Amino acid sequence: MITLKQLNKWYPSGEEPLHVLKDINLTIAQGDYLSIMGPSGSGKSTLLNMLGLLDVIDEGEYWLEDQPTHQMTEEQRARLRSQHLGFIFQNFQLINRLSAAENVALPLVLAEVPKDQRDAMVKDVLSKVGLLERAHHRPGQLSGGQLQRVAIARAIVTQPKVILADEPTGNLDQTSGHDIIHLLESLNQQGLTLLVVTHDMEMGKRALRKVRMVDGVLSEQ
Numbered sequence: 001m002i003t004l005k006q007l008n009k010w011y012p013s014g015e016e017p018l019h020v021l022k023d024i025n026l027t028i029a030q031g032d033y034l035s036i037m038g039p040s041g042s043g044k045s046t047l048l049n050m051l052g053l054l055d056v057i058d059e060g061e062y063w064l065e066d067q068p069t070h071q072m073t074e075e076q077r078a079r080l081r082s083q084h085l086g087f088i089f090q091n092f093q094l095i096n097r098l099s100a101a102e103n104v105a106l107p108l109v110l111a112e113v114p115k116d117q118r119d120a121m122v123k124d125v126l127s128k129v130g131l132l133e134r135a136h137h138r139p140g141q142l143s144g145g146q147l148q149r150v151a152i153a154r155a156i157v158t159q160p161k162v163i164l165a166d167e168p169t170g171n172l173d174q175t176s177g178h179d180i181i182h183l184l185e186s187l188n189q190q191g192l193t194l195l196v197v198t199h200d201m202e203m204g205k206r207a208l209r210k211v212r213m214v215d216g217v218l219s220e221q
């Protein structure tokens with residue numbers, strides 16, 4: 001479902017551009033579970049941003065569901081992003097003045113899903129992540145592990161094919177981290193493709209495919 005061919009990315013930096021991703025080739029199938037590990041500054045988040053269609057490729061090809069994203073306009077890429085991709089971040093990125101249910105509903109509001117349909121979908125995913133009874137709580141009233149569950153519910157409510165997670169356990173204690181790993185893995189077992197950038201050795205090791213990034217060069221173990 002995802003193919004990267006000879007992908008390159010540079011960032012402007014002083015006199016000489018910084019070559020952040022170097023000739024990346026990668027094929028990801030539906031249902032894969034892939035961890036991306038490597039030293040700080042090696043390009044892991046940049047790669048995840050490219051896969052998430054959040055930034056433009058300078059050179060090479062990125063095919064998503066047989067579609068050439070490298071030839072698309074920003075608008076086309078945004079449409080593809082909202083159809084197929086869900087995102088999870090280390091710092092959850094929830095809106096504090098909205099309840100858990102309202103945070104989860106946001107992508108559906110943006111997609112103009114009617115309210116009654118929206119409510120049913122939100123209820124369904126909140127129950128999947130075990131937080132139905134906290135639906136009306138605001139982020140300030142929830143623990144770190146619960147916040148990440150809300151973020152996961154928000155990521156899956158649009159029924160994406162791929163979840164891109166950047167350090168999903170990075171702000172959690174060990175027990176909550178375990179819970180989040182198990183939740184993501186159970187979603188993967190139901191067919192969701194899972195791509196995770198992590199420094200968490202446990203998660204890194206448990207992934208079915210282990211990819212390592214060093215100085216912009218990717219290798220698979």
Ligand SMILES: Nc1ncnc2c1ncn2[C@@H]1O[C@H](COP(=O)(O)OP(=O)(O)OP(=O)(O)O)[C@@H](O)[C@H]1O
Nearest residue numbers: 011012018020038039040041042043044045046047
């Ligand atoms: N928007 C940007 N503009 C310029 N340079 C950037 C930008 N984003 C990242 N970089 C640089 O690109 C390199 C790769 O950064 P990236 O965030 O992808 O690394 P990482 O492997 O995810 O690191 P970490 O594990 O610390 O999060 C770093 O040298 C970083 O300073």
